[in-house]
Amino acid sequence: MLSFLLPQRVKLLGLLIAAGVVAAVAALGWQVAELGAQRYAIGGWGAPLGIDLYADGLSLLMLMVNAVVCLGVSVYSTGYFNRAYFRRSRAIYFWPLWMFLWAALNALFLSSDIFNLYVTLELLGLSAVALVALAGGADALTSAMRYLLINLLGSLFYLLGVALLYHRFGSLDITILSQHIEPSPAVWVAMGLMTSGLLLKTALFPMHFWLPAAHASAPAPVSALLSALVVKASFYIFLRLWLEIFPVDSSVFGELLGVLGAIAIFWGGVQALRQTRLKMLIAYSTVAQLGYLFLAFPMASYFAWKGALFILLSHALAKTAMFMAAGNILHFGGHDRIQDFDHVVQYQPLTSAAFALAGISIMGLPPSGGFIGKWLLLEAAINSGQWWLVIIIIMGGLLAAAYIFKVIGYAFTQSRKSHQTRRVPIRMEWTALILAIAAILLGLIAPWPLAIMDIGLPFSGEAAG
Amino acid sequence: MEAMTSLPLMTLMQLLFDTLLGFALLWLGWRALASPDLFQAIVLFIAFGLLMAIVWVRLDAPDVALAEAAIGAGLTGALLLTTLARLEAKNRSKSALEKKHKVWLMTENVKLKTASFLWLMVILMLLVSGLVYAVLTLQEQTFELQMLVSKNLESSGVSNPVTAVLLNFRGYDTLLEMSVLLLALLGVWSFGGIPKPHESLPGPVLNMLSRLLIPLLIIVAGYFLWVGSDAPGGAFQGGSVLGAAGVLLLLVGWRLCIRFVGLPLRIILVFGLGVFVSAAVVLIFLGRQFMEYPPSVAGALILLIEAAATLSIGITLAALFLVGRPEFRRHK
């Protein structure tokens, strides 16, 4: 699955590889579904000595959503990077960098070795930075620089935690670590370090400052991917560590994460409402949506985890669609100022539909994927009697509704000003729409991904919730 | 170090040496970060790297020492210096802004408010005390893994345990690491045209030096590669020496013939990774696991992979030094 790293610069090849990876993921999915969690020892050495790959329901789901989103982005990019305003010299680098990013994501979701995860994190971070900088403007470069520094800082914190864990337990494999783990000062410090490093990369509330600029200034398909998956990758590692390695009874810490998540929902929502540029709005919306993921920590129950994961999945799909729609609008009108979004509906019905459908999922209206996720979270919150979480989830939904309707409202407003417009390739519109529909469909087929999550369930210990 | 208690003088000397080295390291690190002149800071950083290499030797990690000296101090230093030169070349071209830029090149401590400075200090102190506490209370680990490494060393095909870990047991890490290197180059290239540094013609001495040194460096790279299987050394060390040779060549003003800049260069760049991956994949078809080298040919296989890797790493590092894709240079 890693053999597609060669920097061939042909678009067709990119698409072929994309299809190949999707097929591989599907095959793996079938295997996992049939046979349960899979473990693959690279080099045949087995866990303590070599590096194991590990695929259970959680990683499979991540891989699948990864495959869907990446396939979408690949198709979209064939259109996007064709445009005249992208110098060809830049555009040719998109594909190899993009393949690296994708490979890093796949490797990350499959790895079960904490040092290997560090290397994949770096691979992911560097390729993401290079992709952000591809946009080439002053904003993009500055935010890419900041993003790079943040990434490196986060990785070093993580690596220091890895060092402590290794020297305490003499192993790097997650499964082996989880069997040996016991609370001790070193473990606590390692946990603190790794958590702060990963949360920095996940952009949880006080550490979110780098995200909006980086995500908004990148080329549209790249922003889509950054918001949809790259931040989730570090969240995924965090979740793995939290559920499998660290002593889970640290409820104070969980509460803290929950509070930060709650603040993130509010802060992101309010900021999103205040933005005048569409891409910034969507980026802040990501900050808010990431907050939901952390609401599960204070509850730490079966439903809560499932809800958070479900939000993660549907947000990945919906946010990709949104950024693509934003890219279309940007391309169409040459700007993304929300106030000047007239006629968009007339000229780009597909894009507007995509944006609206994705918005439904972000707001959490039925029958979308976002609704199911929020419903599960709500149920968990009510079950555990944490009413403040209920209020926050509902408020967050209202805020999301407010900023999304703001955009849609402007898009429907007629004005007589004439604009310079350019034609948008039809496949760019369709990919956005299809992904948005997928986000909605996710709600309708909810039992299926929920069942997949149960394979090799990492959070079965708390299934009582 | 209790094993040495029979020689109290020796232990004392060693303790003294280690303490001195440790403090020198901290001091150099501090100076490198606080020195008002950037050039000086970089030079101090290079000295810091060399000192690190000595520390690695003290810690019985000769492989790391070689890597640190060649990559950590040497190449990183060269990269930093060339960047500085490019930044300053930029300055010179905009003479009107020169004064302004001068300021930017100097240390610019963000004036923190006292309150936030205090907060920062408190947080850092917490961090330090937490870390120190954690380290000091760290129990002795179990040495199962180390035992496993030495037990499996024979079937790994090499007798240097570090090489065995790097290329066999944890070869997947190394594969990804080489991808990181290649990715970095790709990223650097994708940034497009980069201002040229102020280039001066190399004098006769530098020319002479490079003529003498480059063959030597290439031999050394080969030597590292060869001994890597049973003594300190290996692909990364060899590759970085090769990279150093490349840097020297570039310094002398040697440029690749246009003919080689396009596809051939790219092929060399991906060669190492390509061999690595294809060796791993071919083994799948031979009915083994991904990257499972059969013990009988493991040694040869590792050497082959390492040779390819050395070449690619060397060229990649040299190309990183050049900053910007070679093709762009001829348009200027």
Place this chain on the structure above:
Amino acid sequence: MLLSEFFTVILLLAGAFFFLAGTVGLLRFPDVYTRLHALTKADNVGLGLMVLGLALQAESWAMTGKLILIWLCVLLSSASVAHLIANAARKKGIEPWKQ
């Protein structure tokens, strides 16, 4: 104590003395040219003496060869680097110290 060991110690100490002298020169001399002079000349001799001292203890000829190779490399590079630095300083217009 063997005679060879005795010579080794003497040579190492002598080498260390030259290093010390070179370092003192680096710290005390007034300008870049004289400092370079002190550093490269004295350190080359110091290293040569040390190499000689260690060569007496070497187990094989190959070892001795490697040691000498190291010395030659250092000679070559320190001479060239000294030249380069001095040349750069001269181009920058730094006048040699006169008194």
Place this chain on the structure above:
Amino acid sequence: MNTLYLYTIVGVGLFTLGLYALLIHSDLLRKILAINIMGSGVFLILVALAARTQGAVPDPVPHAMVITGIVVAVSATALALALVIRVRTKVGHANLPEQSLE
């Protein structure tokens, strides 16, 4: 006190020093230097702790990890430096607009 713990503590010191400098300087080259020094601190901790075994050959796994880490660090540094140059050409200066990390 054991010398190995001494080096570990030096590693902690370097890590913190680097972090402090990273936060306090706005010049990008300095930030990159700071990150590199932080990295050295981490590597030092990793290897110094590995040398705890008395007499025997130290654990090779951390050594391999550090070599990997060094190569990753140099790649990241190269990318960062190229990016600094780009930022300078495009924006006109090589530091980030002020930001607070707290």
